[in-house]
Structure formats: C-alpha cells, structure tokens
Amino acid sequence: MHDDHDSGHDPRRERFRAWLSQARFFAEEVYSSRYRGAIARARRDEDDLFMLLVFSEMMGVPNPAAYYTLELQPLLLERFHDWHTRMGMERSPLDHFRCC
Amino acid sequence: MSAIVLLVLGLAGMAGGYFVYSKFIAEKIYRLDPDFKTPAHEYEDGVDFVPTNRFVLWGHHFTSVAGAAPIVGPAIAVIWGWLPAFLWVVFGTIFFAGIHDFGAIWASVRNKAKSVGALTGDVVGSRARSIFMIVIFLVLLMVNAVFAVVIAGLMMNFSSAVVPVWGAIFVALIIGQLIYRRVLSLPVVSVIGVIALYALIGIGPSVPIQMPAEVAGFSGNAVWILILFGYAAVASLLPVWVLLQPRDYINGLQLFIGLIILYGAILLLNPSIVAPMVNSDVPAGTPSMLPLLFVTIACGAISGFHGLVSSGTTSKQLNKETDARFVGYFGAVGEGMLALAAILAATAGFASLADWQAMYTAFGAGGVNAFVEGGAFMIHNGLGLPEATAATLLTVMAALFAGTTMDTGLRLQRYIFQEWGEIYNQQWMKKSAPATLLAVGSCLVLAFGAGGADGTGGLIIWPLFGTTNQLLAGLTLLVITVMLVRLRRPMWYTLAPLCFLLVMTIAALLIQLRTFFNEGNYFLLILDIVVLIAAIMVAMECAAALKRTRAEMAEQGD
Numbered sequence: 001m002h003d004d005h006d007s008g009h010d011p012r013r014e015r016f017r018a019w020l021s022q023a024r025f026f027a028e029e030v031y032s033s034r035y036r037g038a039i040a041r042a043r044r045d046e047d048d049l050f051m052l053l054v055f056s057e058m059m060g061v062p063n064p065a066a067y068y069t070l071e072l073q074p075l076l077l078e079r080f081h082d083w084h085t086r087m088g089m090e091r092s093p094l095d096h097f098r099c100c
Numbered sequence: 101m102s103a104i105v106l107l108v109l110g111l112a113g114m115a116g117g118y119f120v121y122s123k124f125i126a127e128k129i130y131r132l133d134p135d136f137k138t139p140a141h142e143y144e145d146g147v148d149f150v151p152t153n154r155f156v157l158w159g160h161h162f163t164s165v166a167g168a169a170p171i172v173g174p175a176i177a178v179i180w181g182w183l184p185a186f187l188w189v190v191f192g193t194i195f196f197a198g199i200h201d202f203g204a205i206w207a208s209v210r211n212k213a214k215s216v217g218a219l220t221g222d223v224v225g226s227r228a229r230s231i232f233m234i235v236i237f238l239v240l241l242m243v244n245a246v247f248a249v250v251i252a253g254l255m256m257n258f259s260s261a262v263v264p265v266w267g268a269i270f271v272a273l274i275i276g277q278l279i280y281r282r283v284l285s286l287p288v289v290s291v292i293g294v295i296a297l298y299a300l301i302g303i304g305p306s307v308p309i310q311m312p313a314e315v316a317g318f319s320g321n322a323v324w325i326l327i328l329f330g331y332a333a334v335a336s337l338l339p340v341w342v343l344l345q346p347r348d349y350i351n352g353l354q355l356f357i358g359l360i361i362l363y364g365a366i367l368l369l370n371p372s373i374v375a376p377m378v379n380s381d382v383p384a385g386t387p388s389m390l391p392l393l394f395v396t397i398a399c400g401a402i403s404g405f406h407g408l409v410s411s412g413t414t415s416k417q418l419n420k421e422t423d424a425r426f427v428g429y430f431g432a433v434g435e436g437m438l439a440l441a442a443i444l445a446a447t448a449g450f451a452s453l454a455d456w457q458a459m460y461t462a463f464g465a466g467g468v469n470a471f472v473e474g475g476a477f478m479i480h481n482g483l484g485l486p487e488a489t490a491a492t493l494l495t496v497m498a499a500l501f502a503g504t505t506m507d508t509g510l511r512l513q514r515y516i517f518q519e520w521g522e523i524y525n526q527q528w529m530k531k532s533a534p535a536t537l538l539a540v541g542s543c544l545v546l547a548f549g550a551g552g553a554d555g556t557g558g559l560i561i562w563p564l565f566g567t568t569n570q571l572l573a574g575l576t577l578l579v580i581t582v583m584l585v586r587l588r589r590p591m592w593y594t595l596a597p598l599c600f601l602l603v604m605t606i607a608a609l610l611i612q613l614r615t616f617f618n619e620g621n622y623f624l625l626i627l628d629i630v631v632l633i634a635a636i637m638v639a640m641e642c643a644a645a646l647k648r649t650r651a652e653m654a655e656q657g658d
Binding site for chain 2: 024041
C-alpha cells in the first residue's frame with residue numbers, strides 16, 4: 001500500500017495519469033469539436049429572445065418585468081452590438097441608447 | 101487468389117498514393133504553405149473556427165465521410181468480378197478521391213473557409229451555384245431514400261439486429277445525457293457506451309424480432325421504411341446534442357472496432373476469393389460494366405459528398421495548411437480501406453463459387469447482404485465468433501452508418517426547404533415541422549415510387565445516386581481546376597479526373613435512360629432526365645468556365 005504522498009511521485013503512475021488526461025482531451029475534442037458551432041448557434045437563438053425581453057420596454061413593448069430586467073441591462077451591454085446587428089439593425093434601434 | 105495478397109496490394113497502392121502522389125500534389129500543385137494563416141486562426145471564435153489537432157480533425161473528417169455507401173457500392177459492384185471493383189477503388193482513391201478531398205480543403209482554406217457551394221458561386225459563377233444547389237438536393241433525396249431501403253432490407257433479412265440497432269439509439273440518448281450533465285468523464289462514458297452496444301449485439305441473436313410479411317396492407321419492408329422515416333424526422337428535429345452528437349461518437353468508435361475486426365479476420369483466416377476475377381457470366385439484366393462501375397462505386401473511389409464535409413466544417417478547423425494533406429488525402433485512404441474490406445467480404449466470404457452465385461442472382465441483389473454474410477463467414481472462421489453474432493455485428497455497423505447519414509441528410513434537406521421558404525417568401529415553409537414533412541414526403545415518394553408499393557426495389561436507384569454524387573464531385577473538381585488555372589499551375593491533375601467522371605456519368609445516365617424506358621419505369625425515367633440535364637449543364641459550365649478563365653489569363657499575360 002502506498003500513501004498519497006508516495007503515489008504522487010511514482011513515475012509510472014504519473015505517466016499513466018498524463019496518458020489518461022491526454023486521452024480525455026482527445027475524447028472531448030472528438031466529441032465536441034464537430035458540433036460546437038451548431039450548439040453555440042442554438043444557444044445564441046435562445047439568448048436572442050432573452051435580449052429582446054430585456055430591452056423590450058425601451059422599444060415601446062410593454063414588459064411587466066421591466067423593473068427587474070432594467071438591472072440586467074448593464075450586464076448585457078457588451079452583447080448589445082452583436083445582437084442588434086444580428087437582428088438586422090445596423091445601428092442601435094434605441095434613440096437614447098447609442099451603440100455605434 | 102488469396103485475400104491477404106489482394107489486401108496487401110490494395111493497402112500498398114494506397115500507401116504509395118499517400119506517400120508519393122499526395123506529396124507531389126502538395127508541393128508542386130497546391131503548394132501548401134506551412135506559414136499560411138488558416139481561417140481557423142484568422143477568424144478564431146471558439147465556435148466554428150477553432151484550430152484543431154490534426155489527428156482529431158482526421159478522426160472527424162474520416163468518420164463524417166465514411167458511412168454505409170462505401171460498403172453498399174463495392175458490395176453491389178463485385179457482381180462484375182473482384183478485379184474491376186478492386187482497381188477502381190484503389191486507383192480511384194489514389195488519383196480521384198484523395199485529390200478531390202484534399203483539394204476541397206485547400207480551395208476552401210484559401211477562400212476564407214467558404215463551403216464548396218459558395219465557392220462555386222465565387223470562382224465559377226452564379227449559374228453554376230444554382231446547378232450546385234439542385235445537385236445537392238438530388239443527392240440528399242436519393243441518399244435518404246436509398247438508405248431507408250437498405251436498412252429496411254437489413255431489418256427484414258437479419259432479425260437478430262433489430263434489438264441492437266434500435267437499442268443503440270437508447271444507448272446514444274443515455275450517453276448524451278451523461279456527457280451533457282457531466283456525470284462521468286468522457287473516456288469512462290465511451291467505454292460504457294461501447295460495452296453496452298456490444299452487449300446488445302451479443303444478445304441480439306437470442307431476441308430476434310421479425311416484422312410480419314404484411315401489416316395493415318403494407319409489406320414488412322414498407323412498414324420498416326415508414327418507421328425509419330418517422331424516426332429520422334423526429335431525430336432531425338431534436339437538438340444535436342441529444343441524439344446526433346452521441347450517436348456519431350459511438351458510431352465513430354464502432355467504425356474503428358469494426359474495421360479492426362474485419363481486417364483481423366481476413367489476416368487470421370486468409371480466405372481465398374471465390375468470386376470470379378472478371379465475371380463473364382453475369383445474371384440477366386445486369387447493365388454493362390463500363391460505365392456503370394464508375395457510378396455504382398462512388399464513395400470509396402470518389403464522392404462529391406466529401407467535398408461538402410471538407411469545405412463546410414474541416415476547413416474551418418485546420419490548424420496548418422500543410423495538415424490538409426493528412427486530413428483530406430488520408431481521410432480518403434481510410435474510406436478506400438473500408439471499401440476494400442467490403443470487396444473482400446463480398447468476394448472471399450463464401451465457401452464456394454456456387455454459394456457466391458446464389459447470392460448474386462441479379463444486379464443489386466447481393467449488395468449489403470453479401471457484405472454481412474461474407475464478413476460474418478470470415479469473422480466466424482477467423483476469430484471464432486458465432487456466425488449469428490458476427491452477422492449481427494456487421495448488420496448493426498451498416499445500419500447505424502446508414503441511419504446516422506439519414507438523420508443528417510434529412511436535417512440538411514429541411515434546411516434547403518427552409519431556405520426556399522425564405523427565397524420564395526413562404527412563411528409556412530420556413531418553419532421546422534412543415535419543412536421536415538416536405539423532406540420526408542419527397543424521400544418517401546422516391547423510396548416507394550422507384551420500386552413499387554412494397555418498397556423493395558429502391559436499390560434500383562443506387563447507380564442514379566452514384567451519378568448525382570459524381571456530378572457533385574465534378575463541380576468541386578471544377579472549382580479547384582479554375583483556381584489552379586488562375587494561379588498558372590498545371591491543371592491536368594484535377595482536369596483529367598473531372599473529364600473522366602463527366603464522361604462516365606453522362607454515359608451511365610444514357611444507358612439507364614434506355615433501361616428505364618424499356619422497363620416502363622417512367623418515374624425513374626423522369627428522374628434520370630432531370631439528373632441528365634444537370635449533368636449536361638455541369639459539363640457545359642466546365643467548358644465555359646475553363647475557356648473564360650484561360651482567356652482572362654492570356655489577356656493578363658500579354
């Protein structure tokens with residue numbers, strides 16, 4: 001029986017661990033790399049709806065949760081430009097909310 | 101003739117192609133540059149554009165392009181004898197498929213990783229792009245219909261595979277959840293998945309499920325086709341991570357294990373080939389070998405479908421331009437190896453010539469069944485696995501490949517319908533469900549229209565599928581050739597395969613046109629005419645584009 005301290009320095013065990021983590025890296029790459037794009041796009045579609053919810057009040061769409069979503073606006077500011085361009089609006093759609 | 105000799109000859113030929121010919125092409129024709137900034141680096145976004153390790157990328161590329169087609173095509177084509185199929189697979193891989201797949205990656209990488217469809221528009225012209233879209237639609241239509249027929253046939257003939265094939269879907273669903281919820285690490289999940297799949301294969305022969313010959317007025321085959329399309333429609337609407345992603349992964353693992361088992365069995369058993377070298381006694385109704393051989397074996401020798409994978413996904417992840425040779429050319433070699441295994445199984449896996457002839461009673465009759473039975477014979481005698489288990493293993497391999505291709509094919513077809521909804525401003529067609537219904541409907545029409553209400557004659561369209569696939573390959577080769585002309589480099593290495601393909605495809609279409617007319621199969625006659633028109637348009641587009649580009653270059657040169 002080895003204790004933890006010893007096993008940490010056992011070169012064979014180290015090598016096995018390195019090999020295992022390499023195997024895990026390869027397996028994960030193989031599993032995910034082909035579908036990364038499709039999954040990211042599906043997630044973005046959901047996020048787009050969320051953006052619309054958060055910014056809806058400013059565009060004249062009544063939103064009962066406006067009081068809460070207002071808090072989220074600064075957090076989503078970074079994504080705002082990407083979002084409005086993706087939605088087919090070259091410039092910020094909001095008069096008082098400049099973007100680009 | 102010993103199967104090992106043929107195996108070694110084939111592998112040596114393909115290895116020579118990789119080490120000598122592809123090196124020459126990489127250095128002198130495509131002139132790959134290790135310092136070129138690939139799109140994966142230039143547009144790196146962590147989503148689509150990700151520089152990827154070349155071995156991982158090769159694994160992806162290979163498992164995406166290898167499917168049921170390199171098994172079905174060669175297994176049908178050995179009806180003309182083993183030599184023609186063998187030569188076309190080996191030389192096709194070396195001089196056609198390798199150059200095509202490798203070139204498609206190169207062309208895409210040099211053009212911001214655009215897809216071949218977009219490249220056809222940019223490099224050749226917008227008219228060529230429209231033809232491209234039509235050909236893609238035809239390929240998808242035929243691939244879905246023909247694979248449904250293939251799987252239905254397998255389910256009817258090998259009832260022991262029903263439980264493992266459908267069980268594999270549940271295995272995929274479960275491992276998808278385990279991975280998504282990060283319950284276990286991926287290597288552990290992989291091992292569990294593979295064990296579960298092979299356990300299912302093990303119990304398959306003890307729980308056979310036989311579809312009754314007739315259910316509610318439909319034949320057993322037709323019922324399987326309907327079930328398969330029902331499944332594929334649902335599967336293509338699910339998010340990719342739920343089913344498609346884990347299914348692809350398990351399939352990839354299974355492909356490598358299956359190839360190792362098959363090659364191992366051949367090496368241990370060393371069966372002799374019982375099929376004739378060139379079959380002078382082909383069953384009545386078998387079409388002429390020339391040109392039909394070249395469209396019967398598409399995947400495994402050259403396939404346009406690979407260009408879609410090369411340019412759509414692989415090119416966005418290429419780390420260094422020089423990796424294109426390994427990923428593209430060696431990917432084609434991998435597929436050639438699968439086709440070679442299929443040829444050997446379908447020619448050497450029989451006890452005698454009479455047994456082989458009993459299998460190949462008509463054109464299209466042998467096919468994937470010959471692969472399964474021949475392969476099972478070799479695995480049983482070579483590795484000692486019970487014959488029923490071996491047959492189940494190979495049936496599951498073929499059916500899972502065909503099934504995954506159907507999932508993806510139907511999904512892609514749905515996108516095309518949705519795009520048409522966008523172009524022609526049809527709101528209803530833009531939605532997923534109606535677009536999927538249209539896709540399934542069009543495939544069902546083809547699956548039943550081709551072979552009557554029992555759905556057994558669908559393999560008649562196999563060569564027609566080959567022709568559309570070759571046309572797609574022709575368009576990709578045209579893009580590469582035009583690029584080479586613009587760069588003032590030798591164009592013969594891509595132009596010669598292109599001309600050969602077009603001549604063979606058009607000749608095959610004309611011969612089939614006569615056959616369909618004589619048989620009074622007007623449905624396929626019309627389909628043949630549509631493909632023929634597309635083929636002639638592709639040929640004229642090639643001539644026009646090359647003439648135009650050469651004239652441009654001559655003007656610039658003055």
